[in-house]
Amino acid sequence: MSAPETHPLAAVAPSAPIGRVAIIGTGMIGTSFAAALRSRSLATSVVGYAPGDDAHLARTHGLLDEAAASIAEACAGAELIVLANPVPAMPEVFAQVASAASEQALITDCASTKSSVIAAARGALGAAFERYVPGHPIAGSERSGPGAARADLFANRLWLLCPVDEAQRRLALRLAGLLAALGARVQTMDAEVHDALFAEFSHWPHALVFALCAGIASGEHAELAAEFSGAGLRDTTRIGASSAQLWADIVLDNREAVLECAARFEVSLQRVVGAIAAADRDRLVEVFEQGARWRRQVD
Amino acid sequence: MSAPETHPLAAVAPSAPIGRVAIIGTGMIGTSFAAALRSRSLATSVVGYAPGDDAHLARTHGLLDEAAASIAEACAGAELIVLANPVPAMPEVFAQVASAASEQALITDCASTKSSVIAAARGALGAAFERYVPGHPIAGSERSGPGAARADLFANRLWLLCPVDEAQRRLALRLAGLLAALGARVQTMDAEVHDALFAEFSHWPHALVFALCAGIASGEHAELAAEFSGAGLRDTTRIGASSAQLWADIVLDNREAVLECAARFEVSLQRVVGAIAAADRDRLVEVFEQGARWRRQVD
Numbered sequence: 001m002s003a004p005e006t007h008p009l010a011a012v013a014p015s016a017p018i019g020r021v022a023i024i025g026t027g028m029i030g031t032s033f034a035a036a037l038r039s040r041s042l043a044t045s046v047v048g049y050a051p052g053d054d055a056h057l058a059r060t061h062g063l064l065d066e067a068a069a070s071i072a073e074a075c076a077g078a079e080l081i082v083l084a085n086p087v088p089a090m091p092e093v094f095a096q097v098a099s100a101a102s103e104q105a106l107i108t109d110c111a112s113t114k115s116s117v118i119a120a121a122r123g124a125l126g127a128a129f130e131r132y133v134p135g136h137p138i139a140g141s142e143r144s145g146p147g148a149a150r151a152d153l154f155a156n157r158l159w160l161l162c163p164v165d166e167a168q169r170r171l172a173l174r175l176a177g178l179l180a181a182l183g184a185r186v187q188t189m190d191a192e193v194h195d196a197l198f199a200e201f202s203h204w205p206h207a208l209v210f211a212l213c214a215g216i217a218s219g220e221h222a223e224l225a226a227e228f229s230g231a232g233l234r235d236t237t238r239i240g241a242s243s244a245q246l247w248a249d250i251v252l253d254n255r256e257a258v259l260e261c262a263a264r265f266e267v268s269l270q271r272v273v274g275a276i277a278a279a280d281r282d283r284l285v286e287v288f289e290q291g292a293r294w295r296r297q298v299d
Numbered sequence: 300m301s302a303p304e305t306h307p308l309a310a311v312a313p314s315a316p317i318g319r320v321a322i323i324g325t326g327m328i329g330t331s332f333a334a335a336l337r338s339r340s341l342a343t344s345v346v347g348y349a350p351g352d353d354a355h356l357a358r359t360h361g362l363l364d365e366a367a368a369s370i371a372e373a374c375a376g377a378e379l380i381v382l383a384n385p386v387p388a389m390p391e392v393f394a395q396v397a398s399a400a401s402e403q404a405l406i407t408d409c410a411s412t413k414s415s416v417i418a419a420a421r422g423a424l425g426a427a428f429e430r431y432v433p434g435h436p437i438a439g440s441e442r443s444g445p446g447a448a449r450a451d452l453f454a455n456r457l458w459l460l461c462p463v464d465e466a467q468r469r470l471a472l473r474l475a476g477l478l479a480a481l482g483a484r485v486q487t488m489d490a491e492v493h494d495a496l497f498a499e500f501s502h503w504p505h506a507l508v509f510a511l512c513a514g515i516a517s518g519e520h521a522e523l524a525a526e527f528s529g530a531g532l533r534d535t536t537r538i539g540a541s542s543a544q545l546w547a548d549i550v551l552d553n554r555e556a557v558l559e560c561a562a563r564f565e566v567s568l569q570r571v572v573g574a575i576a577a578a579d580r581d582r583l584v585e586v587f588e589q590g591a592r593w594r595r596q597v598d
Contacts, residue, residue, distance in 0.1 A: 138529045158527070200520050201528040205511065205535050211571040212507060213590030215564035221499050225597045228457070229500040230437045233597075235534040236504050240594040244587035248580055255575055262572050265514035269568075272510040273561050276554055281547055288543035291512030295539035298524045298532075 015177030019044045022078035024071055024093055026050040026058040029110045029137060030084030031149035034063050036182045039151040049074035050085075058146045075100035080178070083109035087249045090117050094124035106171055107132040112140070112198060113253040114162045114191040130167035133175050134191060136160045137184065140202070142241040155183035162191040199257035206239055206247050207258065208265065213240035314476030318343045321377035323370055323392055325349040325357040328409045328436060329383030330448035333362050335481045338450040348373035349384075357445045374399035379477070382408035386548045389416050393423035405470055406431040411439070411497060412552040413461045413490035429466035432474050433490060435459045436483065439501070441540040454482035461490040498556035505538055505546050506557065507564065512539035 021043040023030045030048065037043045047066040048055040055067035068074035071093065075081055081101055085093050090111065097107060107128060111117045114134050121132050138158040141148060159179045163169040169188070176186040189197075216222055225233070251258050268287060275284035320342040322329045329347065336342045346365040347354040354366035367373035370392065374380055380400055384392050389410065396406060406427060410416045413433050420431050437457040440447060458478045462468040468487070475485040488496075515521055524532070550557050567586060574583035 138527070140529055140531055142531075157529075197520055197523060197527050200515060200518055201524060201532050205532050207571050207575065207587075208507075208511060208568075209535055210587040210590040211567040212504065212564060213594045214570070214586050215560070215567040215590075216499060217589050217593035218567065219499055219560070219563055221496055222593055223596075224496060225500060225593070228437070228496050229597060230439055230456075232439055232441075232538045233500050233504050235537050236508055237594050237597070238534050239531045240590050241598075242591065244584050244591045248583040248587055251575060252578055252580060252583065255578060258575060259572070261514070261518070262575070264518055265511060266568075266572075268510040268514040268517065269507075269565075271513070272506050273558070273565075276506065276550060276557060276561070279551055279554060281551060284547040284551065285543050287513050288506075288509040288547055290516050291509040291539050292541065292543045294516035294521055294524070295512045295536050297522075298528060298536070299540070 014181035015174070017042050017044065018178060019079040020077050021046045021080045021082065022068070022074040023048045023064070023082045023084055024050075024074060024097070025083065025085030025089075026054045026064070026146050027084060027086075028141065028144050028146070028148040028153075029139065030082065031058050031063045031146040032139070032151065032153035033082060033084065033110070033137075033182075034058070035149050035151040036154055038063075038065070040181065042178065042181055043080075047074050047078070054146070058149075061146060063146055063149055071096040072100040075102075075105065077102065078105055080175075081105050081107045083107070083111070086246060087111050087113060087117065087253045091120040091124055094121050098125045098128050101128055101131075105131060106175060108135045108161075108175055110135060110137055111253075112136060112202065112250045114194045116253050118162070118164060118191055130165070131171060133168050133172045134162040134164070135175070136162070136194065136198075140242075142239050144243045144246060152183070154179070157184055159184035159186050160194060161186060161188045162194055163188060164191065195254050196257050196260075199254050199261050203247075203251050203254050203258050204261035204265065206242065207251050207262070209237055209240040210244070210247070213237050314473070314480055316341050316343065317477060318378040319376050320345045320379045320381065321367070321373040322347045322363070322381045322383055323349075323373060323396070324382065324384030324388075325353045325363070325445050326383060326385075327440065327443050327445070327447040327452075328438070329381065330357050330362045330445040331438070331450065331452035332381060332383065332409070332436075332481075333357070334448050334450040335453055337362075337364070339480065341477065341480055342379075346373050346377070353445070357448075360445060362445055362448055370395040371399040374401075374404065376401065377404055379474075380404050380406045382406070382410070385545060386410050386412060386416065386552045390419040390423055393420050397424045397427050400427055400430075402430075404430060405474060407434045407460075407474055409434060409436055410552075411435060411501065411549045413493045415552050417461070417463060417490055429464070430470060432467050432471045433461040433463070434474070435461070435493065435497075439541075441538050443542045443545060451482070453478070456483055458483035458485050459493060460485060460487045461493055462487060463490065494553050495556050495559075498553050498560050502546075502550050502553050502557050503560035503564065505541065506550050506561070508536055508539040509543070509546070512536050 048064040059067040344364040347363040358366040
């Protein structure tokens with residue numbers, strides 16, 4: 001593939017403050033977005049909703065202006081509705097947002113996968129689909145939950161938008177202004193390209209690191225890692241401390257693209273293991289060097 | 300396996316300065332050791348030897364007091380001889396050290412594998428084997444060469460010693476005093492246990508990360524990584540920028556232990572890929588959670 005068509009929107013001027021913002025889901029991304037808006041006074045109020053007590057807890061910790069008792073209550077009067085809930089809940093949340101959002105509200109999401117989320121939005125939002133902009137802030141961490149909230153989480157990070165038609169593209173420009181005011185570097189990208197890229201650069205590496213960690217966990221030295229592992233293993237496996245539930249949902253949601261990466265990885269793995277088994281230094285150096293050349297270009 | 304018999308030697312008092320120190324090999328470890336000794340005035344002089352111009356370059360950059368033209372010249376009059384050369388050169392370097400070392404010289408090495416290096420020492424050192432202490436500073440990095448030298452590289456890092464008999468154990472205590480003066484946390488450990496632990500916590504993870512990087516390098520999005528990969532992928536693959544040659548040698552030197560780790564990893568990998576292919580969320584969460592539980596205990 002040639003380079004995907006991506007469109008930096010960095011030239012967008014940071015926008016003026018907007019009105020009420022509703023955030024559905026109070027995990028790390030949702031509460032960081034709330035904190036980012038509030039610390040810069042970019043919204044007149046930020047209301048959050050999450051199942052159970054989570055939104056109330058986030059408000060108690062000063063991350064929200066208000067905690068709503070329902071999605072409908074959160075959406076009432078909101079100019080911007082941000083879905084920051086787990087991927088499997090998307091269809092149901094879109095359905096509730098569709099019936100509660102005002103006709104002026106801009107709707108976006110923060111999910112790590114885009115094709116299935118756009119399909120869910122198309123199925124559930126009805127006429128509100130043209131006021132929806134699919135989004136993905138590239139600001140993950142092995143941490144999760146409101147305890148990991150940071151008002152500067154999006155500063156100088158990519159925030160990708162994947163509008164599917166002209167109406168969404170116009171709104172994407174408006175949303176980009178607000179995101180730029182948080183310090184994010186906004187680009188637009190085709191949703192299918194997005195999912196292929198993030199299978200490669202995020203979803204498959206997470207699955208692989210969980211497999212590496214599970215392999216070590218099943219070995220006889222597992223409990224000695226804290227004492228004897230160096231910075232290399234700690235960095236390599238850091239994302240293995242992530243939420244198993246959240247990542248299982250993301251990986252399965254982008255299943256076909258992830259399986260393509262897995263198949264390509266297995267070819268490399270067999271080159272490596274085959275060369276080690278055969279004690280073939282030249283072949284081992286060749287595949288290690290192919291990997292190293294790629295990695296040195298990333299920084 | 301139960302916990303290996305390891306013996307912290309932290310109670311060893313940091314030793315007084317010693318005389319002349321010879322360092323064979325002027326990569327990151329050798330030059331950092333030289334810089335650490337010199338910055339603390341722990342040796343009367345530090346002389347280095349490496350093939351080609353490398354020792355002269357290290358001296359020009361202020362990392363050594365002297366650059367020797369041969370191993371024999373470096374070893375002449377040295378109280379401590381430190382082998383910090385690549386693993387494949389060990390047999391030849393031990394042979395040259397054996398004929399050049401004074402009868403009082405303490406000999407140690409910094410190699411990442413111990414069983415094969417001890418076998419090489421046993422074969423080449425002759426009577427000097429009883430003045431040898433196998434060693435391994437846990438202070439790797441994806442960087443290499445004298446440009447990566449740091450005088451504080453060993454501060455608060457483990458430095459493992461694997462003496463094989465009483466004579467070596469007595470010398471290990473003396474060496475530990477000097478290493479403690481550099482801030483290292485010194486422990487003794489059986490060489491076979493050492494090699495199994497470091498296959499698990501370092502050698503296999505390096506091989507696996509090179510395979511991950513080679514897999515991405517062979518894909519159509521390889522050149523987009525610098526733009527679209529987040530902190531997760533960068534941390535996961537950081538060690539993939541390491542020296543392919545150096546790590547091929549280490550992995551092959553510890554081949555059997557590494558292949559055991561590879562086999563265990565492949566079981567985890569098939570659990571992960573099988574669960575993704577079958578879209579079996581419960582099974583996927585189970586293996587992810589097994590990995591995540593292990594990883595959370597490492598920090």
